[in-house]
Structures are given as structure tokens and as C-alpha cells.
Amino acid sequence: MTGNRQSLQLYRHPLSGHAHRAQLALGLLGLPYELMEIDLKKGEQKTPEFLKISPFGQVPVLVDDGTAVFDSNAILVYLATRYDAQERRWLPRDPVTQASVQAWLSVAAGQIAFGPAAARLINVFGVQRDPQEAIARAHALLGVMERHLAGRTFLVGDAPTIADIAGYSYIWAAPEGDVDLAAYPAVRSWLARIEALPGFVPFVQTPVGLRTAA
Known part of the structure; x- marks a missing residue:
């Protein structure tokens, strides 16, 4: 936009x-x-x-x-x-919720970066890393997220926050790093809820022919 x-x-x-x-x-x-x-x-x-x-x-x-x-x-x-200073929808004021949001931002910079994001780097950008190690880390993360999202609408509470924004892109694109999301229905439902939000901006799928050449 x-x-x-x-x-x-x-x-x-x-x-x-x-x-x-x-x-x-x-x-x-x-x-x-x-x-x-x-x-x-x-x-x-x-x-x-x-x-x-x-x-x-x-x-x-x-x-x-x-x-x-x-x-x-x-x-x-x-x-x-x-x-969003007045509504504080995306980063709520109360300390418990803020701490929960921050924890998922750390996940985005840690487990997501070294799991699904790293696996995707190998296929899309040709980065020389061990793909099986990155894929294993991705599945370990997805297992945690699947359990966490079972019965939850979003990562923190019932409304979306910047925690969901931080997590979305590389989880959605995990298949580009040979990380299959089929075994994670709660994660896939969470992705769909983010995609249904007003103002959603899709992450364009990398064409196969451009992978390892970007």
C-alpha cells in the first residue's frame, strides 16, 4: 500500500x-x-x-x-x-501482556530466525548452512507453537498484537525451506486468522526459478 x-x-x-x-x-x-x-x-x-x-x-x-x-x-x-498510542491494541499497556509480546518478539529473533527462516535462506538465497539442522529446529519450534495456539486465537490473548506480526512471515514461508506445515493445524489456522485481518499484506511466494538466485 x-x-x-x-x-x-x-x-x-x-x-x-x-x-x-x-x-x-x-x-x-x-x-x-x-x-x-x-x-x-x-x-x-x-x-x-x-x-x-x-x-x-x-x-x-x-x-x-x-x-x-x-x-x-x-x-x-x-x-x-x-x-497506535491511544488504543494500544498492537502493544497493550499492561505489563503482563507486554512481557508476553516481548517474549514472542524474542522468539522471532531467535527460534524463528534460526529455524524456518534459516531453512528458507538455504533454498531462496543459497546460504551455505546445514538444511537438516535448520529444518529440525523449525519443527521443534512449530511443535511448541502448535501446543501454544491450541485453543488460542492469537499468540497473546484474543486480539492480534505485534507478536503475531513478528511471527507470521517466516512461518507462512516455511515450506520454501522444505518445512512442511501439514502436521500443525493450529498454526495454519492462526496464519489464516492473520490473513483475514483488515489491511493484511501478503508475502509473495518466491518462484521456484528464483530460489538460490536471489
Whole structure:
């Protein structure tokens, strides 16, 4: 989604699940934004200009009226804090719920990153890692999520939060890393509930012909 407001700019690569995480948040919060494409194959993420806003040379980066926020989970917190301040739907105020949301953000940066995201990196980006190890970690995570989501609507409580946004992209794309979701009906139902939310932005499936060539 794009809009007339030009202050929100999202620097991304379309195959990046981290970048999709940020774009999904923008969509679900109903915020207009401009997409700024970064060509990873050409090394645009390592140019001096880009390193000024992303010190680790990674996407995504959100720029809001000159303020640059890097790291996808930090972007989620920023957007929920700045643009959902009254309702606090996406990052509720009470400390118990906030702690639960933060725990799932840590899962996104840990078990998801080293499980389904890592398995996908091997197939989509040709990263040299042990695929069976990554796939095993992914299934261990999915087993925990399946038990956690049994009888629950979302990861934290009955309403979606940025915890769900942080988890969605790489779990949905897990099959691109040869991680089968068939054995996880609660997880698949959770994905479908996120996809039914107003403002949902789909993560485009990587064509087979582009995998290991991105």
C-alpha cells in the first residue's frame, strides 16, 4: 500500500521476511507508506549512503520524517508505540501482556530466525548452512507453537498484537525451506486468522526459478 504521505518510507527487498514483517505492520495499522527497493544482489545494502540509516547493512529500515529505525522488531515496536498510542491494541499497556509480546518478539529473533527462516535462506538465497539442522529446529519450534495456539486465537490473548506480526512471515514461508506445515493445524489456522485481518499484506511466494538466485 502506498499513499500521499511521503514521510514513511520502508527500505526493503521483496524476498526478505524481515522486510515483509515491517510492511505487514504498516498495512495492518492502516498507514500510508512508500516502498524503497534495495537490490541485495547489487550490494545496495552495503553502500555508504545506506549504512548511514542501517549500520549493519540490512533491510528493513523505516524512515519517518527523517528518523531512521532499523531492525524489523524495533520497527514493530516503533509503529505500535507511535501510531497506535491511544488504543494500544498492537502493544497493550499492561505489563503482563507486554512481557508476553516481548517474549514472542524474542522468539522471532531467535527460534524463528534460526529455524524456518534459516531453512528458507538455504533454498531462496543459497546460504551455505546445514538444511537438516535448520529444518529440525523449525519443527521443534512449530511443535511448541502448535501446543501454544491450541485453543488460542492469537499468540497473546484474543486480539492480534505485534507478536503475531513478528511471527507470521517466516512461518507462512516455511515450506520454501522444505518445512512442511501439514502436521500443525493450529498454526495454519492462526496464519489464516492473520490473513483475514483488515489491511493484511501478503508475502509473495518466491518462484521456484528464483530460489538460490536471489
